Amino acid sequence: xxxxxxxxxxxxxxxxxxxxxxxxxxxxxxxxxxxxxxxxxxxxxxxxxxxxxxxxxxxxxxxxxxxxxxxxxxxx
Amino acid sequence: xxxxxxxxxxxxxxxxxxxxxxxxxxxxxxxxxxxxxxxxxxxxxxxxxxxxxxxxxxxxxxxxxxxxxxxxxxxxxxxxxxxxxxxxxxxxxxxxxxxxxxxxxxxxxxxxxxxxxxxxxxxxxxxxxxxxxxxxxxxxxxxxxxxxxxxxxxxxxxxxxxxxxxxxxxxxxxxxxxxxxxxxxxxxxxxxxxxxxxxxxxxxxxxxxxxxxxxxxxxxxxxxxxxxxxxxxxxxxxxxxxxxxxxxxxxxxxxxxxxxxxxxxxxxxxx
Numbered sequence: 001x002x003x004x005x006x007x008x009x010x011x012x013x014x015x016x017x018x019x020x021x022x023x024x025x026x027x028x029x030x031x032x033x034x035x036x037x038x039x040x041x042x043x044x045x046x047x048x049x050x051x052x053x054x055x056x057x058x059x060x061x062x063x064x065x066x067x068x069x070x071x072x073x074x075x076x
Numbered sequence: 077x078x079x080x081x082x083x084x085x086x087x088x089x090x091x092x093x094x095x096x097x098x099x100x101x102x103x104x105x106x107x108x109x110x111x112x113x114x115x116x117x118x119x120x121x122x123x124x125x126x127x128x129x130x131x132x133x134x135x136x137x138x139x140x141x142x143x144x145x146x147x148x149x150x151x152x153x154x155x156x157x158x159x160x161x162x163x164x165x166x167x168x169x170x171x172x173x174x175x176x177x178x179x180x181x182x183x184x185x186x187x188x189x190x191x192x193x194x195x196x197x198x199x200x201x202x203x204x205x206x207x208x209x210x211x212x213x214x215x216x217x218x219x220x221x222x223x224x225x226x227x228x229x230x231x232x233x234x235x236x237x238x239x240x241x242x243x244x245x246x247x248x249x250x251x252x253x254x255x256x257x258x259x260x261x262x263x264x265x266x267x268x269x270x271x272x273x274x275x276x277x278x279x280x281x282x283x284x285x286x287x288x289x290x291x292x293x294x295x296x297x298x299x300x301x302x303x304x305x306x307x308x309x310x311x312x313x314x315x316x317x318x319x320x321x322x323x324x325x326x327x328x329x330x331x332x333x334x335x336x337x338x339x340x341x342x343x344x345x346x347x
Contacts, residue, residue, distance in 0.1 A: 006311075007309075062300065062302075
């Protein structure tokens with residue numbers, strides 16, 4: 001199945017794939033930290049496992065990005 | 077307001093731009109922009125906005141300059157280590173352009189002071205140059221509640237993201253409804269930032285502010301710019317406003333500001 005993930009075409013061997021499986025395939029370490037856009041719509045975090053993808057779906061993973069360090073209070 | 081001879085000379089490269097001109101330059105000189113965080117993003121943004129002749133530039137930061145800041149926070153120099161980031165910023169900005177009135181807020185933003193800071197000069201546009209999520213959510217919520225446009229910027233390692241909030245459109249919480257869960261913040265070994273990447277992002281944020289003030293082009297309204305500097309790949313993702321957004325959606329649950337906690341990683345302690 002051909003998918004467009006973060007702007008790049010990805011060919012998956014499986015033809016049945018959930019958003020959660022795609023997250024794992026893409027080595028997203030913290031699924032809790034990612035917001036998923038599927039064909040320009042948000043996917044509810046609680047529905048990652050039950051939302052299945054179709055050929056040519058466009059998926060974007062949006063990550064939390066703060067600063068380069070995580071010491072409290074300092075600006076980037 | 078009429079431009080002086082000196083201003084016509086100083087801003088000549090703006091004025092000869094068809095989309096700016098003398099009228100656009102006057103808009104910039106009358107504009108008021110608040111930068112929250114005089115760090116890796118705020119530093120380049122402040123320098124470019126001051127150079128551009130933004131008439132009033134507010135800088136909010138409660139920290140002092142540290143040696144480890146200098147790798148990316150280019151408004152601060154080696155002799156500034158130990159002094160407040162606001163004073164350090166003001167010293168440079170006033171030397172760069174005496175047309176700019178620099179207003180300092182030597183404090184971190186919290187739920188109980190951010191509204192006063194924004195209202196102090198009735199700023200036209202806000203730049204989020206902070207590195208922590210409690211501040212990012214606070215700037216978003218305050219901007220939504222006060223109907224102020226702002227530029228969100230986030231960086232991590234070799235990547236960056238930015239979106240421009242224009243009241244009535246997609247806000248930061250439309251994309252990220254709540255703060256990252258505790259324990260989900262990347263560890264120290266996964267953090268870090270190539271200094272020049274903060275420069276790219278802060279400069280994009282300054283450009284968005286200038287476009288907004290001038291009323292030209294298309295801002296990053298309803299779309300997030302995401303870039304990966306290792307591949308040097310830039311793309312935008314269209315993101316419409318979320319009807320379920322907790323602060324700007326149809327049934328908002330957030331109607332006042334509050335402070336959030338976030339687990340922290342101290343690079344010094346963990347070596």
